[in-house]
Amino acid sequence: MRGRIFFFMMLATMVFSLTSPPASAVDRGWLEYKTGFILPNGRIVDTGNHDISHSEGQGYGMLLAVFNDDGATFDSIWNWTNKNLYRPDVGLFSWRYDPNAVVKVADKNTASDGDTLIAWALLLAGEKWHRQDYIDASTGIQDALINQVIITFSRRTLMLPGRDGFDKNSYIILNPSYFIFPAWKAFFQHSHRQIWNKLAMDSLGLLKKMQFGTYGLPTDWVSLTESGVVEPATGWPERFSFDAVRIPLYLAWNGADAADLAPFVKYWKTQPYDATPAWINVISNSTSSYYLSPGMSAIRDLVINKKNDLNNNISPKEDYYSASLHLLSFYAKKS
Template sequence: MAPDPIADKNNASDGDTLIAWALLRAQKQWQDKRYAIASDAITAALLKSTVVTFAGRQVMLPGVKGFNLNDRLNLNPSYFIFPAWRAFAERTHLTAWRTLQSDGQALLGQMGWGKSHLPSDWVALRADGKMLPAKEWPPRMSFDAIRIPLYLSWADPHSALLAPWKAWMQSYPRLQTPAWINVSTNEVAPWYMAGGLLAVRDLTLGEPQEAPQIDDKDDYYSASLKLLVWLAKQDQR
């Protein structure tokens, strides 16, 4: 065995959030309190280790280490999983979860650059409250940020925060929607959305959704997006 088989020991707060939410849903489905107890342990750890107040806002860091740079935070707005935070608020009655929702939505309302007015995958929040694309990553709305409209739609399909997403997606024929856009230069990907990315597009625009068809063309991420979109549609019914 390698001397350090797990080189990256940092957590991923979106993964932790989804696990905790899945456990909470399992408790409701099968009435087994062990699932809820496990969920509560994860959400308590998230609040303790990844939720901070910065620039007058309460935010969830992408992980415990490496994202608080003193003069700024590096945030990934696709980690703002609003329907999960709402479920945690209903479960625990802790105001922290509701504050995360309201502050997260307020921040998203200020994240938008270039002609598309869309956020980048990674965003720097400065101590003075100003935001800009984080310099450590390409300034693109791409495979991370595509989850933003997924979670917004899941929480509220009529959210005003979906407006720039709808406008940008509707500006292209469905099968010619670019897979990403550089929000600084307005350059778009030379290839188009497919699979799970298209599923998120269709959900965002309120277009009809069939049961997910997952085949060999779908990698793990594409298949996951398709399944998450399907769950979102079930919850909206």
């Protein structure tokens, strides 16, 4: 195990809350994650994508640090994120950092999932460790999300995937894997601002219209017209794939009922358990020639109620994204 001996400690009586999960004991999976993907300065490395970093990854790392009661690592991740990605002009974060580029943050557009994850992690950290500065930072990001990317369109309250480029006037582009329902619930419970409830209800309702093809699955990217027509977005593959696989994770984490999870359960239960394709084209039913990563498999197991198969053992072959989904599914099963 990378030449190190790790001690696995669990608190058997721990209760894991949906919106403010208490720390687990420091465990082997978290230590493996830190060793594999978090640099000493707090930058989280996307090992499957040319070692870039992005706001999504920083948010995942901050969440995992809270769940493991690791304040020192949380601080390092947050400090790096705030220093290198924060945009004071909009109150949100640039989505991408390339350590190999001359201009390391060339694209200053935001990513709403990363912004949401960072705000959620700060809120949980502030509540857990009694840090008002974290709570204040989270509140500022929540306000910026409301002001910058939450819009009213087609008589719904919705969150654009980023600040720029997704509102096409007659239609908008959405990424339903950015619908992070447990974070929105936490924001409402803290602030009591009804916009978070409205956003959750309208987004959940829209997901019911994003049921394409034989299995009724959403695609990674979706377009919505003002009149309410929902279709797979032009310019992206018509796939239930690496983005959309997070939709059932966030639904399950939020305590979704069986009907909301039914399309995902239906699809996954028709596939060979040990040879489930990593993606399916919802229109043609063509599938990938390769299988679910361990992290994607963990989401499947969470959703089809094979929770006993979930663990926090990160394989040396897992990249950043798989390992992140793997650990998040492990913690979500405790909800």
